[in-house]
Amino acid sequence: MMSPMVSATGIAMLLLGGAHGHMVMNSPAPYSLDIQPLLQVDPISGGLYPYPCHNQYGFTHRTAVEAGGATLVNFTGGGQHGGGSCQFSITYDEPANGGDWNKSAEFKTIYSIIGGCPAVFTDESHNLAPVAVDQNRRQDGKHCGNDSGVDCIRQFMVPIPKFLKNGPATFAWTWFNKLGNKEMYMNCAPIEITGGTSDETEMKNLPNIFVANSPNDPEVPNCITGTRADNVVVNFPEPGKYGRVLQAPVEPMNKPSGYCTQIPAAQSPPTFEPDPPFTVAKIKQAGPAATTPTPPVEDTTSPTLGHSVNQPITETANTTTTSTADRSMTRSPPPIIVPTTLSTTISEVSTINLSVTPTPTPTAIPAPAVAVAAAAAMANKPNGKAVACASNGALVCLDDGTFGLCDWGWLTPQRVAEGTECKEGKIVKRDGGGEDS
Structure with missing residues (x-):
């Protein structure tokens, strides 16, 4: 694969422009997250941003993912483009011995989200105001801490199929934005699957991810989901067995030439099966097992970097030159964003179903010192019986007993005293009397 060097001016433009806009998956930790140039925030388009995975594969850590469990997916970024539709996938096709990604690599869909990913807006004509930057000075907006907040960046628990083959693999997030240029974004993360099977039989039966809006790359089949003027929520042609419809699909008002004709009509959203239950022992905090994250810092860069809340969403043509990143650089782990409103309900002693408590008002980002302490604690599970929770200091009812x-x-789960039960975050008498002190 040809890789001519980009000029110093081109690199500077990348670092000052692309690095601060759009979205990047920060959990699970993707390939080359902290290796310059910071390409992963830009859409797939060939040239600098080839399909798949921007041809990135530098890493020092594989996120441990257990088949039959779930992994937390979170994002950093200043350009949310009104949200859109996302898919999550797995592939065993990885570059070998430092080679490039094969464009025929099969990314098999394990979860699809129609609309509302990774955000929902009150004012869709503007992106979120930047409130922080990460350690690479990528702009970041307010985080919801759940998958239902409005005017904040959402996070999602993605079920990991029990039948996956054990061993090294790649987890991918692909996103088709709602507003602005119709693009395809893609981040890929190295993972290590355990607790699964020894073959790929069922995996091969999963649908491939949807690929579109990938211009300037003759090796990748291409179609477009709409024009810049369209409000579009992509209805995936093959969404798979599991997923969610968070917003109704929306088609272009006038389908342009080259439109993806395989996209189903907006009036026919998919019907997904209920998410499979996750066993308590297999709920995994995404990201490295033990890290000290860099806290958010105040963004003192020029307001022209990224997308300002006071500016309408605009896009420019993508650069199509190619660059080689220094893949020998050591990269540090990304900040861990701690869930703040995920609630947990135990349906059996050994299994739980995760649900999300709706939050009409977005949760404020914690002070840096609090975020660091919380993230460090989340990274270290205290004992085998411990269950993940959201609100520090809160009394959480796992079931009524x-x-x-x-x-x-x-x-750490505890039994309530005899004659009492746990209801709505309180210990009360079983007859419904006052709170037990």
């Missing part, structure tokens, strides 16, 4: 006190992301 079991509770726990949330201690920086973890709680």
Whole structure:
């Protein structure tokens, strides 16, 4: 694959422009997240941003993912483009011995989200105001801490199929934005699957991810989902068995030449099966097992970097030159964004279903010192019985006879006293009387 060097001016433009806009998956930790130039925030388009995975494959850590469990997917970024539709996939086709990604690599869909990914807006004509930057000075907006907040960046628990083959693999997030130029974004993360199977039989039966809006790359089949003037929520042609419809699909008002004709009509959204239950022992905090994250810092860069909340969403043509990144550089792990409103309900002693408590008002980003302490605690599970929780200090009812006190992301289940039960975050008498002190 040809890789001519980009000029110093081109690199500077990348670092000052692309690095600060759009979205990047920060959990699970993607390939080359902290290796310059910071390409992953830009859409797939050939040249600098080839399909798949921007041809990035530098890493020092594979995120541990257990088949039959789930992984937390979170994002950083200043350009949310009104949200859109996302897919999450797995592939075993990885570059070998430092080679390039094969464009025929098969990314098999494990979860699809129609609309509302990675955000929903009150004012769709503007992106979120930047409130922080990460350690690479990528702009970041306010985080919801759940998958239902409005005017904040959402996060999602993605079920990992039990039948996946054990061993090294790649987890991918692909996103088709709602507003602005119709693009395809893609981030890929190295993972290590455990607790699964020894073959790929069922995996091969999963649908391939949807690929579109990938111009300037003759090796990748291409179609477009709409024009810049269209409000579009992509209805995936093959969404798979599991997923969610968070917003109704929306088609272009006038389908342009080259439109993806395989996209189903907006009036026919998919019907997904309920998410499979995740066993308690297999809920995994995404990201490295033990890290000290860099806290958000105040963004003192020029307001022209990225997308300002006071500016309408605009796009420019993508650069199509190609660059070689220094893949020998050591990269540090990304910040861990701690969930703030995920609630947990135990349906059996050994299994739980995750649900999200709606939050009409977006949760404020915690102070840096609090975020660091919380993230460090979340990264270290205190014991085998501990269950992930959201609100530090809160009393959490796991069922009516079991509770726990949330201690920086973890709680240890305890039985309530005889004659009492746990209801709505309180220990009360079984006859419904006052709170047990």
